[in-house]
Each structure stands twice: as structure tokens, then as C-alpha cells.
Amino acid sequence: MMETNTEPRFRIFDVLQSEDYEQIVFCQDQASGLKAIIAIHDTTLGPALGGLRMWNYESEQEALTDVLRLAKGMTYKNAAAGLNLGGGKAVIIGNAKTDKSEALFRAFGRYVQSLSGRYITAEDVNTTVADMDFIHMETDYVTGVSPAFGSSGNPSPVTAYGVYRGMKAAAKWKFGTDSLAGKTVAVQGVGNVAYNLCRHLHEEGAHLIVTDINEEALKRAEADFGATVVKPDEIYAVECDIFAPCALGAVINDKTIPQLKAQIVAGAANNQLAEDRHGDVLDENGILYAPDFVINAGGVINVADELEGYNRERAMKKIELIYDNMMRVFEIAERDGVPTHVAADKMAEERIHMMSRSRSQFLKVEKSILGRR
Numbered sequence: 001m002m003e004t005n006t007e008p009r010f011r012i013f014d015v016l017q018s019e020d021y022e023q024i025v026f027c028q029d030q031a032s033g034l035k036a037i038i039a040i041h042d043t044t045l046g047p048a049l050g051g052l053r054m055w056n057y058e059s060e061q062e063a064l065t066d067v068l069r070l071a072k073g074m075t076y077k078n079a080a081a082g083l084n085l086g087g088g089k090a091v092i093i094g095n096a097k098t099d100k101s102e103a104l105f106r107a108f109g110r111y112v113q114s115l116s117g118r119y120i121t122a123e124d125v126n127t128t129v130a131d132m133d134f135i136h137m138e139t140d141y142v143t144g145v146s147p148a149f150g151s152s153g154n155p156s157p158v159t160a161y162g163v164y165r166g167m168k169a170a171a172k173w174k175f176g177t178d179s180l181a182g183k184t185v186a187v188q189g190v191g192n193v194a195y196n197l198c199r200h201l202h203e204e205g206a207h208l209i210v211t212d213i214n215e216e217a218l219k220r221a222e223a224d225f226g227a228t229v230v231k232p233d234e235i236y237a238v239e240c241d242i243f244a245p246c247a248l249g250a251v252i253n254d255k256t257i258p259q260l261k262a263q264i265v266a267g268a269a270n271n272q273l274a275e276d277r278h279g280d281v282l283d284e285n286g287i288l289y290a291p292d293f294v295i296n297a298g299g300v301i302n303v304a305d306e307l308e309g310y311n312r313e314r315a316m317k318k319i320e321l322i323y324d325n326m327m328r329v330f331e332i333a334e335r336d337g338v339p340t341h342v343a344a345d346k347m348a349e350e351r352i353h354m355m356s357r358s359r360s361q362f363l364k365v366e367k368s369i370l371g372r373r
């Protein structure tokens with residue numbers, strides 16, 4: 001007889017229907033210890049491209065929530081960046097310091113291959129070019145592998161450059177000049193992306209206040225850029241012009257917004273707003289928010305260029321345009337009298353809607369979009 005349980009049940013199809021997700025793949029491999037989830041949100045514009053995160057999630061529910069939010073974010077990021085790509089993401093549940101192995105990433109790679117190109121993977125938090133190289137042993141549907149394979153390599157420095165360009169656009173809109181010289185930027189998390197962002201900011205003459213939970217990362221920022229170090233919970237309230245969240249998501253919330261002294265929030269982290277309404281509150285408080293999926297699109301623009309045969313000059317030209325794209329978001333927000341996160345959503349949704357309505361003609365495609373093999 002079936003057990004009756006009075007606990008409210010988690011209904012997976014309700015979750016999928018609520019944001020119209022296409023597919024979730026649960027990946028398990030006992031030999032390597034792989035426990036991964038691939039989420040494909042929307043492939044209207046093309047195959048779902050999004051990175052692979054490795055994180056020691058406290059529960060499977062937490063991993064699922066993270067991958068779903070990140071996958072939807074990639075749909076919007078890719079659409080807003082003008083890429084012919086849909087949105088997806090993957091997470092591996094595990095400790096990136098102790099659980100990585102060739103077998104683990106190759107097992108994941110076989111799951112990616114089983115999707116026949118519906119999902120293309122790349123780096124995200126705690127995954128590296130070396131990890132992508134293992135995945136590449138099993139599938140061509142991976143970007144950000146070693147440049148020796150004709151790939152673009154590590155996307156983080158390029159993401160950082162895009163964030164720097166977007167931050168300059170936000171400064172232009174808010175302060176009337178896009179020079180960041182003399183401005184104080186508070187950076188939360190000085191990892192792969194933010195270290196490179198700090199370098200651009202330092203070279204332009206900005207003052208840096210940084211925090212991280214990793215002492216080594218802090219020492220490096222202090223030594224290389226003369227950054228002032230504060231404790232993780234102090235970063236929100238520091239006197240600064242720009243707050244740059246570059247660690248994890250949901251850091252703009254009911255607790256943090258009242259502490260902010262910054263006039264601009266512009267950083268690399270995905271899903272910075274805990275809830276959409278926090279974008280409204282920033283707007284009401286006169287804080288200009290540079291929507292995360294617009295400002296941090298440099299990495300995906302760079303790896304997406306691989307699908308056409310990677311050309312760094314061409315990719316960098318597209319990444320420069322994050323400045324213009326960010327300006328467009330601010331203009332739409334002003335024109336329509338809406339907060340910037342609403343304007344960015346609108347920009348992405350309009351493109352997806354337009355393409356979903358255009359007639360689908362059958363055309364035989366002769367060659368795979370990823371032809372490295």
C-alpha cells in the first residue's frame with residue numbers, strides 16, 4: 001500500500017510550467033560519483049548555451065532551484081545579446097576542491113553528448129578550461145576548451161571586460177561621464193571575473209574596496225591593485241559610487257538594499273536580484289541597476305563565437321557593444337517609465353517573441369554548427 005504523506009509536495013511539473021522550461025536532465029554515474037542536473041529553459045532562438053557550475057549544495061532542492069534560475073537567465077542573456085542561442089545551464093553537486101576527476105567530467109560530457117546539441121556547455125563558477133577539456137573528450141558540444149582546439153579558452157577575462165564596458169555605460173547615464181577615474185567601486189568577490197575587472201578599474205584610476213571569503217584572493221587584490229579589504233558582511237554599507245556584486249546571486253535583497261550607499265549596482269554575478277521586486281526598490285531609491293544578464297554577457301558572447309570558428313577580434317568587437325546594449329536598456333527604461341530590470345526583460349522577451357512568430361521553413365542543414373571533430 002502507498003504511504004500517505006501530509007507534507008506539501010514539491011511538484012516538479014508545476015515548477016517547469018511556471019516558467020515554461022523545456023527539459024530537465026538528471027545525470028547519475030556511480031563510478032565517478034557524478035550527480036548533475038542539466039536544465040534547458042528555452043530553445044526558440046537556437047541551442048541552449050550556458051555554463052556548468054560545481055557547488056556543494058546543501059540539498060538537491062537547492063541545486064535544482066539554482067540550475068533552473070541560471071538556465072532561465074541564460075535564455076534572457078543570450079536573447080538580449082543578440083545571439084542565436086537559447087538558454088540552459090548545468091550544475092554538478094559536489095565539492096570542487098575534492099571531488100573533481102577526469103571520470104566525473106567525462107561522465108558529464110557523455111550526458112551532454114546524449115542531448116545531440118540541444119545543450120552546449122562551458123565554464124561557470126568552480127569549473128575550468130581543464131574540466132572542459134575532459135568534457136571535450138566525450139562531446140563536441142562544449143565551448144571554452146583549450147585554445148589548442150581552436151577554442152576561445154577561459155571566458156572570465158572577457159566577461160570582466162564586458163562588465164567594465166557596461167559599468168562605464170552606467171556611469172555615463174548616472175554621472176554624465178563614463179570615466180571611472182577617481183570613482184570608488186566596492187567589489188564583492190574577487191574571483192576569476194572580478195580580479196580581471198579590478199585590473200581594468202585600477203588601470204583607469206578607480207579606487208577599489210574588495211571583499212571575499214578567500215584570503216588568497218584578497219591578498220592578491222590588495223597587492224596588485226592597492227585595494228582596501230573589508231569583511232564580507234561590511235561590503236554593502238561602504239562609502240562608494242558603484243557596488244559590483246561578483247560572487248553569487250540574490251545579494252540584492254531586503255536586508256542589503258537599505259545598507260547601500262552606492263548610486264549604481266553593476267557587477268558580474270548572475271541573478272543578483274533576490275526577487276524582481278528588489279529591482280523596483282533599487283529604482284525607487286534612485287540606485288541605477290545595470291541588469292546582470294546584459295552586463296555579464298561577455299563570456300557567452302565570446303564562447304558563442306566558437307560556433308562560427310573562433311575569431312578573437314570579431315568576438316571583442318561584439319563585447320565592446322555591451323556598452324551600447326546597456327545604454328539601450330536605460331533608454332527603454334526611461335522611455336517606458338519602468339525600472340531597468342523590467343526594460344532588460346522586455347528587450348530579451350521581444351526578440352524571443354518576434355522569432356517565435358516568424359515562419360518556420362524547413363531547410364536542410366548540411367553541417368553541424370560545431371564542426372571541430
Ligand SMILES: NC(=O)c1ccc[n+]([C@@H]2O[C@H](COP(=O)([O-])OP(=O)(O)OC[C@H]3O[C@@H](n4cnc5c(N)ncnc54)[C@H](O)[C@@H]3O)[C@@H](O)[C@H]2O)c1
Pocket residue numbers: 123124125126155156157159188189190191192193194211212213214217232246247248249268269270296297299300
Ligand atoms: N566566469 C564567467 O565568465 C562568468 C560569466 C558570466 C557571469 N558569471 C558570474 O559571475 C560570478 C563570478 O564568477 P567567477 O567565474 O568569477 O567565479 P569565481 O568562483 O572565480 O569567483 C567568485 C568569488 O566570490 C567569492 N565568494 C563566494 N562567496 C562569497 C561571499 N559570500 N562573500 C564574498 N565573496 C564570496 C569566492 O571566494 C570567489 O573568489 C558568478 O555569479 C558567475 O555565475 C561568470
Ligand SMILES: CC(C)C[C@H](N)C(=O)O
Pocket residue numbers: 049050051052077121122123124125155270296297299300303
Ligand atoms: C557560457 C558561459 C561563459 C556562461 C557564463 N558562465 C555565464 O553565466 O554567462
